Each structure stands twice: as structure tokens, then as C-alpha cells.
Amino acid sequence: MGRALGLCALALLSLQNTLSGEVLIFCDDPTVDKAVTSAINKFNEGMHTGHKLALFQVMSASKVQNGSYWLKFTTRRSSCSASDATPWTDCEYLPIDKKPIKCNATVHMNETDTDTEHVDLHFAQCLGCPEEIDQNSEDLKVPLSVSISKYNSQSDHTHLFTLNDVGPATRQVVAGFRFKFKFDMRRTKCAKEEHKDLQEHCTADPDNELANCNSTVDMAPWRQELPNVQLECGSGAMPPMILRRRPPGWSPLRNILIQFPTASPKAPPPSDAPPKTKEAKISGKEESSEEDLAKPSASPEDSLFHCPSKPWKPFHPLRTGQNSMVAFDFGKM
Template identity: 60%
Template sequence: MMRSRLGLCVLGLLCLHSSVFGQDAAQDPTGVLIFCDDPSVERAAHSAVSKFNEGMSTGHNLALFQILSARKSENGADSVYSLRFTSRKSDCLAGSNKPWTDCDYLPHGRKEPFTCNATVYMTETEADTRQVDCRFENVIIPERASCLGCPQDIDENSEDLKVPISASISKYNTISNSTHLFSLNRVGYATRQVLAGFRFKLSFDMKKTVCAKAEHNDLSELCGHDEENLEFANCNSTVDLAPWRLEAPLAEVQCEAGSMPPTVLKRRPPGWSPLRNLEYNNPAITPSPSNPTAPPPPKAAKAKEESSEEDTKASKPSASPDAANNNPFHCPSKPWKPFNPISSAGPMKDPTEATPAVDGGFKDTDLIGA
């Protein structure tokens, strides 16, 4: 009888224990859900993105896109925020002193945002990100494994672009049907790849100058933009360059009328000119006596802006900017900034894609024995 009563008591205690701890297990141990658009949550997310960018050494820094969920718990005097958010590549290069909040989203390349998780300890005045991870899926993370021989983004204001941009513009002026010379207006994006030499992929636009081809063989400091009769041309080019071989750069350009979309324009620094300090005379871009007026190159497909949309796989937002408020906790939050991706044909495709070698240019096989 005693054993039976003892067994019933143990069974009762086990049931009570299961009931109490079952309730606790049903609750998330990382805290209670809070609003995604709460100012404290936004401050925690900003701290997490900044912390992640501190570890970036190459490529582009990330910028916050949306906050997907947020939980809050207490740990002594600190409030602990557990966040899940998405981010996108910004147009600010890693290692720069420019804060990501002053950057815009990179309009080309990957369109889906990256999913990130973070734990941030916060007081009323400070935010301390203890852990932040972003899922890059198949994207190589430079600080963990560098990609030798892959195209690398370079700053659009880099002095290294003077020669390849000058070669591209000279090639265009040689083969175009325009009566006037064109000169650089703005640079969109640029990448550099190390093969047997350097391969540059560029996106830029130009303005018509006051210099007529009948009177000027090439651009000079006198060839200012014709502001009274504006005419633009935007181009994508691939330039192979090996300065140590004392060879002229080889440029392949595809151009069309009109300026570049505003989302990819970046202003060149004051005083920067591709006409200065040139070390090469490029015979490869001089028209031959038998064919002084070469036909224009095939036009690239016109870049078109896609409608701003959010990734349905990650955050599944609504098309309406205010639709996020239908969620009890306003999750996901509104995008930090509108994202307007661009897609185009030709060299403006993803810069990480391989580019066929031009005739007489560098090839991947040149690396053998180099």
C-alpha cells in the first residue's frame, strides 16, 4: 500500500513538473516579441550592421533592408535584443570610413537580400553587438576565403581607371558616326580582374563636346561639353591592359544613345580627367586607311528599371508600404530605403560572370606559365 501511495505521489509531482515546464517551453527563451519599428529595435539593428561591416576587408559593406522579427529580454541592467533582419550590398566599399547609413544600395548584382541574425545588448545610451551572422549562401565571404583571379570591385574614382576609360572613349570616338567627339561625364561601376594582365569592366556615360571630328583628331583640354546642345551616350566596355609589356590597351565597347540610369551614376572627383598623364598611344584604336569610318558596334539592350520589390523567400512583404502594419508587431518593418535594381545585357551583367576574351586580348589560358 505504501509503495502504491508513493508511486502516486511521484507520478503527481512529475505531472505538475511537466505542466509548469511545458508552459515555459512554449515561450521563447530569448524574450518576448516586440515591434519591429520600435526605435530601440532600429538602433539595435543599426549597431549589428555596423559591427558586421567592421569585419569586412574587401567588396562592399552591407546596409540594412528590413527587420523581420525582434525579441527582448532582460539581463541585469542590459536589455538583450534578438533580431532577425535582411541586408543588401551598399555602394560603399569595405574599409572606407563612410558610415553605411550614408550609402545607397548597390543596384546591380544580387537582387535577393541577405538574411542576418544578431544579439545586441543595450542600455539607454549604448548598443553592444555581441553576435551577428549574415547568410551569404553561395557567395564567397572575402575575409574567410579570398578568390584569386576573380573580378574585384574598385572605386569609381580610382586613378587606375584613367587609362582604361581613356582607351574606351577613344575607341568610341573612332567608330561612332557622330560629327563631334565625346568625353567622360560620369562613371557607373568598375571591376578589375587579374589574368595575364589586368581586365577592366566599366560602365560609364559621356557628353558630346564642342570639338568637331573634322577639326580635332583626339580630345584635348579645349574640348569642353556642349551644354547648349546636350547629347549623351552610355557605354559598357572591357579593357585588357598590361603596362609592363608596353602594349597599347585593347578596348571593346558597346554604347547606345542616352545617359545612364540615375541609380548607377557616381560623380567623378573635382579635377579628375582621363586626358591627363596618359602613358600610352593606342594604335589599336586608330582607324585603318582602308576603313576610316568603321560601323558602330551593336547596341546593348537598354537597361531598364525593375519595380521595387522585396524578397518573397525571406521576408514576404506586401506591395503597399503601409501593409507591414497589418502584422500585430509591424513585422517586417518598412524597407530602410527603396531598392531599385537594374538588369541589362552585355558587360553590365553581374561583374562576377566570366567575360569572353577579345581577339588579341588576354585569355584565361595565358595564366599557364605566367
């Protein structure tokens, strides 16, 4: 009975769209895949910063009498930067985005040519929201410099550490600028007893130990104030995710070396873990519902025209707690 109703609805939809000159087609049709690929390629070609987009799901597709395809699909940011020559089809999804990006496109196709007329993206933008910045951006030089300087002045290591790799980074307009980013460092040959701060000759061997940090830096250069740095650091490299190694010769410490007053890290207060309450259970349930946003919309076999399609490839979001961090409460400067 249910199958019969589905076929009836399918026939009515096809009739309605045929009369209007628009014909619905299957989301997993090879021609739809070709049209969506053309649309994503065109958008990525116009990008100069950030990360290329990669297909996630085709939501709906239709064809009009002049040979144009009207497409609705979702994408995710990929591991390939905009300047990378790697095709998006060879890239992985960035694990830090929960919601996919909604896209609309019009693509003209015939037996020999494919031409994308336009691609519209619907980002969840708002004033004052964090925006992604490239890990090699000049804007990160000062935040990285002060973060590494603070770590070296406050940690109990016998040697200084220098930058190794930079992870995801965002910038937000608040009272000034707020930078949030991940990075890791490698121990250098310079002992703290002999060097107060990093110098050009403080190099690190590839086999030296690593330390990684999450950093939040608030700064307003026009107020002539020192940046406020908050660090959460742990031993070892950054957790498995997309890493971008800084280009040769790029050093955040080349032009800026800021020293911070030394102080012993405060010991975390003893805590007796309270029993789980009803509120905690509710919070856990809400967290799970947020993770559900990363899941595909529906099973293609159970929907008309197989829409939305199966995900182009599995998405594995970065889960809280993958990297256990030890917080150093350095306080405000």
C-alpha cells in the same frame, strides 16, 4: 483551426527559448529596430571603400537575460559611398544587386545605451569573381582612357567626346584584369578634322549631346600589351541609376592618351526574328525566377513574431532592356 495551431506553436517556441534564457521577440518591435540600426551604423563606420549598407529585412530577433539582442537581418548596398556623411537611412538601394546580404549581430542595450558587440556579414564570395570598385578609383583611369579613345576613333561623330560621368564598375582577375563599367561622355568643341585625339583644351559645354557606353577592358600591364576593349554604346546619358561624378581635377586622359586605328563600324547582319520556341519560354521563366530573388521573403502578418519583417523600403532592381544599346563591333585590337 490554423490560427489555433499557430498560437500553440508560438507558445511552445516561447517556452523552449525561455528555458534556455533566450526569448524570441517580434521583428517589428521598436527595440529591434533600434538594435539593428546600431549594428548597421557600426559596420558602416568601419568601411573606407564601396557603398554603405542599408537595412532590407529583419529575419529573426531574440533577447537574452543579460539584455543582449541576437539579430538576423538582411541588408543591401545603398547609393551612399562609404566616405559620404549622409546617414544610410537617407540613402536609396543600389538597383544592381539581386540578392540581399545576410547579417548576424549581437547588440547590448539598456534604457540609456546601445552597444554593438559584433556584426557578421555573409557575402557570396569566390575566387575570380567580379568585385565592385569605387567609380573614382585610380584603377579605372587606364580602362576609361582606352575606352574613350576607342570610341572617338571608331564612332562616326564629327567631334571628339570626353568623359562626363562614371557608373557602376567591377574588377575581375582572369588571365590579367577585366574591368566592366558604365560611363557617359559629352561632345567637345574639338572637331576630328583638326584634332586626332583629346587635349586639355577640348572642353565640353553642359548642353552638348551625350553618348553612353558599357565597356569591358581586359589588360595585363606586365605583358606590355595594349588593352583589349569591347564597347556597347548608345546616344544620350546613362540610364537612371546612381551616378558618381568624378572629383574636380580628376581626368583619365591627363597622363594617358592611347590611339587606336580607325575603322568603320561593321553593320549588324540582317536577322529575321525566329518564332519563340519552348526553350525561349523556359529561359524567360528562369529570368523571372531570378527577379523573384529581389522580392521580400514573406508577408510579416502571416508569420510568427512578424518575421521576417516588412522591407525597410521597396527595392527596384535594374531590369534588362531599360537602356537600349547600339553595339559597335570594333573587334579585338
